[in-house]
Amino acid sequence: MSAITLEAVTKTYAGSEQRALQPTDITVADGEFAVLVGPSGCGKSTLLRIIAGLEEPDSGRVLIGDADVTDTAPRDRDVAMVFQNYALYPHMSVRQNMGYGLKVRGGAKDAVQARVETAARMLDLTGLLDRKPGQLSGGQRQRVAMGRAIVREPQAFLMDEPLSNLDAQLRLTMRAELAQLHADLATTTVYVTHDQVEAMTLGQRVIVLRDGVVQQQGAPSELYEKPANLFVAGFIGSPPMNLLALDRDGGVLRGPGVAIALTAAQVAAVGDREQVVAGIRPEHLRPVEGNAGGGAWLEATVAAVERLGAVDDLLLTSAVPRHREGDREGAPSVIARLPAPSPVAAGAAVRLAVDAPRLHLFDRASGDALA
Numbered sequence: 001m002s003a004i005t006l007e008a009v010t011k012t013y014a015g016s017e018q019r020a021l022q023p024t025d026i027t028v029a030d031g032e033f034a035v036l037v038g039p040s041g042c043g044k045s046t047l048l049r050i051i052a053g054l055e056e057p058d059s060g061r062v063l064i065g066d067a068d069v070t071d072t073a074p075r076d077r078d079v080a081m082v083f084q085n086y087a088l089y090p091h092m093s094v095r096q097n098m099g100y101g102l103k104v105r106g107g108a109k110d111a112v113q114a115r116v117e118t119a120a121r122m123l124d125l126t127g128l129l130d131r132k133p134g135q136l137s138g139g140q141r142q143r144v145a146m147g148r149a150i151v152r153e154p155q156a157f158l159m160d161e162p163l164s165n166l167d168a169q170l171r172l173t174m175r176a177e178l179a180q181l182h183a184d185l186a187t188t189t190v191y192v193t194h195d196q197v198e199a200m201t202l203g204q205r206v207i208v209l210r211d212g213v214v215q216q217q218g219a220p221s222e223l224y225e226k227p228a229n230l231f232v233a234g235f236i237g238s239p240p241m242n243l244l245a246l247d248r249d250g251g252v253l254r255g256p257g258v259a260i261a262l263t264a265a266q267v268a269a270v271g272d273r274e275q276v277v278a279g280i281r282p283e284h285l286r287p288v289e290g291n292a293g294g295g296a297w298l299e300a301t302v303a304a305v306e307r308l309g310a311v312d313d314l315l316l317t318s319a320v321p322r323h324r325e326g327d328r329e330g331a332p333s334v335i336a337r338l339p340a341p342s343p344v345a346a347g348a349a350v351r352l353a354v355d356a357p358r359l360h361l362f363d364r365a366s367g368d369a370l371a
Contacts, residue, residue, distance in 0.1 A: 002065050002155035002188045004028040004051060009060035011046050011212075019048045020210040021321065023060065028205075031186040035203030038235070044192045045160055051159050051190060052362040053077050064155055080149035082159040086141045088133040088148075094120075095129040098147045113153070119150040122184065123177075126225070130273055139170045141329075156188040175201055194202035196236055202222070206231050230367035231359060233279045238315060239335045242280040245364065246322040250294070253278055260294030262353055269361055269370040276370070279360030282313065282337035285352045287344060296354035304344050312342040315337055316350070 004027070011021040014109040021043045028034040038043035046177040049055040051062060053074035062070045080101070088097050098119060099112040107115075118299045120126045122370065123143040133141055142162060150156055152293055156169045178200060182189055193199055199206045208231075216228040225234035246253040246260070251267050253260045260278060262270065269274055285298065300316035316334040329341050344350060360368040 001334065003032075004188060004190060005061075005063040005064075006051070006337050007061040007063070009047075009050060009057045011043075011050065013053065015076065019212050020266075021050075021057075023052055024212075024214060026207060026217070028188055028190055033182050033189045033202060033204045035191045035193060035199040035206050036194055036209060037199035037203075037206060038209035038215075038323060040194060041211075042209040044194075044209050045214075047127055047209075047365070048067060048158050048160055048192045050082050050191060051156075052197065056106075058299065060285040078155045079158055080156075082142075082145050082149050082157065082162045082269055084161045084164050086133070086145045088141060088144060089134050089216045093130050093132060094125060094144050094147075097133065097144055098125075098129075098151050101148060101152050114152070115151045116147070122150065122181065123147050138166050139174060142166065142174060143177075145348070146178075148182075148184070154187070156190065159191045159336045161193055162191075164195070171198075176180055179200060197238055198235065200236070202333070202365070206236075208235060223368050227279070228369055230277060230362050232361040233362065233369075237281065237284045239337060241360065242282065242285075242334045243362075244278050244280070244334075246277060247277050248274050255321065257299035258320045259295070259297060260309075260317070260356055260359065262337070262359075263357060266356075266359065266361060268285075271370075273363065275315060275364045277362040277364050278333075279362060281358065282335040283353035283356045285334075285336040286338065287336075287342075287353075288290045289351075291351070294353065296356035296359075298334065298354055300350060300352065302344055302348045302350060304346050305342070309338060310340055312340045312344075314338065314350075316345055316352075326332045 006024055006026045008023045009021060009027060010019060010023050012019045036047055038044050041188060046055060050057050061068055064077060095116055102112045120129055125143055125147060128140060163174050166174060191202060203220055205217060206220050206223055208215045210231050216223055219302045223232060223236045227236060234243055244255060246258060248253045248270060251262050300318040302314055303317045304315040306313040314336040316336060318334045323334045
């Protein structure tokens, strides 16, 4: 078994008064692909380095399989790490780089070469085995780094933003290759990224962190469809969810240029609250003519239109108060995603129908989702 378990793990770096990790409990199942995601400084790389043994926790335990490895040296944990900067030896060939880790652990020469050639076939590196890293593209160097990890046949792979140095098209290709690689090997994998698109496309389970605290973990679809709080709602999704601060008027949420009639279940969830934050995914807004929109509509002005090929993103300015950290005054406050080509142009005043049953509701004080 190669499950990875963290029990009440904490970490504070020297010279800092704030914990990098609050008490954290995470279990990555045997063979699972788990993604740690969050903004810079949220603690995701710290968690990965604690699993690898490159950082010591202040308290708590780390288990790999049934073994407590909290005080075990990194080389004895039987995990393989893939770094953002590839960490290849420039004077060695691809073949030597891929086999080096196994060689220094005393692997027989023939066995090492057999594993290198098997991994090279998996990663389409067979014709590059005698080249040096300086003769390779960024994507090829990342494949070599992954090949070096595969050759080890470890209990787990730990990947620290391995695709961040690649261009957008190559990242797309490499994501597909990583997914196929995991399907082939079924090795327990913990993958760190700040890119929520990577998290959503690669992770069987996504773990969202903020300020050293796990905000939510679950399948990508669960985080998208049922965010636990305002942070997850605003972080997961591209474009992000629209978050609007609204007042309750009986069974209707109102704000400047907004009126959304709630369903009976939504009224029950809001309870006696007089103010809530309404979350609306960009794809759940659509322009309507005149005063159409039924009991759920929003009025706004089109600040810009981003034409992306299959879809158009309308960047809209609305009078309704926003509820998003980092918003600049006067910046577009609402995004609507429409099938292309949309007839709307910048400068137009529009009325948008809201798909009210798909509305997300949050407590304005705590930020927690309302069931």
